[in-house]
Amino acid sequence: xxxxxxxxxxxxxxxxxxxxxxxxxxxxxxxxxxxxxxxxxxxxxxxxxxxxxxxxxxxxxxxxxxxxxxxxxxxxxxxxxxxxxxxxxxxxxxxxxxxxxxxxxxxxxxxxxxxxxxxxxxxxxxxxxxxxxxxxxxxxxxxxxxxxxxxxxxxxxxxxxxxxxxxxxxxxxxxxxxxxxxxxxxxxxxxxxxxxxxxxxxxxxxxxxxxxxxxxxxxxxxxxxxxxxxxxxxxxxxxxxxxxxxxxxxxxxxxxxxxxxxxxxxxxxxxxxxxxxxxxxxxxxxxxxxxxxxxxxxxxxxxxxxxxxxxxxxxxxxxxxxxxxxxxxxxxxxxxxxxxxxxxxxxxxxxxxxxxxxxxxxxxxxxxxxxxxxxxxxxxxxxxxxxxxxxxxxxxxxxxxxxxxxxxxxxxxxxxxxxxxxxxxxxxxxxxxxxxxxxxxxxxxxx
Numbered sequence: 425x426x427x428x429x430x431x432x433x434x435x436x437x438x439x440x441x442x443x444x445x446x447x448x449x450x451x452x453x454x455x456x457x458x459x460x461x462x463x464x465x466x467x468x469x470x471x472x473x474x475x476x477x478x479x480x481x482x483x484x485x486x487x488x489x490x491x492x493x494x495x496x497x498x499x500x501x502x503x504x505x506x507x508x509x510x511x512x513x514x515x516x517x518x519x520x521x522x523x524x525x526x527x528x529x530x531x532x533x534x535x536x537x538x539x540x541x542x543x544x545x546x547x548x549x550x551x552x553x554x555x556x557x558x559x560x561x562x563x564x565x566x567x568x569x570x571x572x573x574x575x576x577x578x579x580x581x582x583x584x585x586x587x588x589x590x591x592x593x594x595x596x597x598x599x600x601x602x603x604x605x606x607x608x609x610x611x612x613x614x615x616x617x618x619x620x621x622x623x624x625x626x627x628x629x630x631x632x633x634x635x636x637x638x639x640x641x642x643x644x645x646x647x648x649x650x651x652x653x654x655x656x657x658x659x660x661x662x663x664x665x666x667x668x669x670x671x672x673x674x675x676x677x678x679x680x681x682x683x684x685x686x687x688x689x690x691x692x693x694x695x696x697x698x699x700x701x702x703x704x705x706x707x708x709x710x711x712x713x714x715x716x717x718x719x720x721x722x723x724x725x726x727x728x729x730x731x732x733x734x735x736x737x738x739x740x741x742x743x744x745x746x747x748x749x750x751x752x753x754x755x756x757x758x759x760x761x762x763x764x765x766x767x768x769x770x771x772x773x774x775x776x777x778x779x780x781x782x783x784x785x786x787x788x789x790x791x792x793x794x795x796x797x798x799x800x801x802x803x804x805x806x807x808x809x810x811x812x813x814x815x816x817x818x819x820x821x822x823x824x825x826x827x828x829x830x831x832x833x834x835x836x837x838x839x840x841x842x843x844x845x846x847x848x849x850x851x852x853x854x855x856x857x858x859x860x861x862x863x864x865x866x867x868x869x870x871x
Contacts, residue, residue: 479570479772480728480772482729483549483592483732484732484735484776485732486600486737488735488778488781489782491781492523494538494800495536495538499819500784504785504786506741508522509521521749523750524753527802533805534802534811535811535812537813538813538815538817539798539817540798540800540830543799544796545780545794546558546779547600552779565608566605568609568613572606572607573861574726574842578842585677588613588615588727589616590617592729593731594619596705602731608854609851615729676724681719683715683719690715690762691715694715694759695755697709702743706731714730718762721772726842732748733751735748738789739790740789752776756802763804764805771807774806775834776802776803777802779799784820798823810870832863833865840871
């Protein structure tokens, strides 16, 4: 919180020093970090804004069933094949599950990876936000997420919009609502979370009409600065303080979060994901958050993460996929279409995936259990060579039969799409050692 306490005296305009300075905060996880601290951290990192490319990372928490979505196994026996049929897409030779009618019509703008490997089996978002196992560099804080790394390396596009925004709603199984950890980078590069305390703290704690006169505001801060530090120690934080005030007094972020500004036709195209089915301890089917993500990217965010649905289908797997899959088809296709018509699709990478796949054999409850051996990912945009399916599993969907793709390769590709060279870019860890962002190459088929 931008909260520099002094004596509770009053300025000539009648605003007390305490109330004047307590003007808001961002909530970062369980901590509060002053905006001025965040911006100073960015400044110390020597960041400079680059061209605005972005990633929207849609986490399908619980482990979506690859063989019922993007890799239908028509030749497998009944106890493995399941209830869904493949449908043709607008790319000859590529078929996907029948639940995804809309996405099938825009497959030329998308790519599916059918052979994702390297899952540890953890029921969490860590590998889908970092590309690493959770134990990697754990003694020094762990690996930072993609969003935190972007915030560190590239900084903000717009001073009034955080570069990294986490939309994931709280879940009873907390690891499914992880928007992305900061790892060894520390809390200065955590995601801004606009729900709950974060949104409340976007509202100024003093009347906005008293902030209207920016010259008066600056004059009052000058008075405070002279009183607090006659030696000039405060001079070095002026820029960060002004930038923090810019966020708090700007309506750009709040407007981006307000989807009521969208035409009814747009809202209808995305849907709202209700009624929420099969949620239990996981995330709801938040169709509207994909629209919020698009608006945030338009406003200047570089990375937006969200958690969509609860895909842990130990029972009633096919009912779940019909519900979740149909809703995801609606909002994901709307997002891709919107990015395309706005001329943003080549600059924005969209990815939808989960922490692992599901068992080939259907259990007695018509469900599929955990299967870390192989999973899948759906991508769009980012200037990639889309209109292709990469990799394949064997006839039973048990393992990658050709072209296994590691989590790290996907992250190398995401960094590349953002204009960051994953082979040469490093960030300094707390020990003073430079750490490479990834340990795998980009997916050459997509670049």
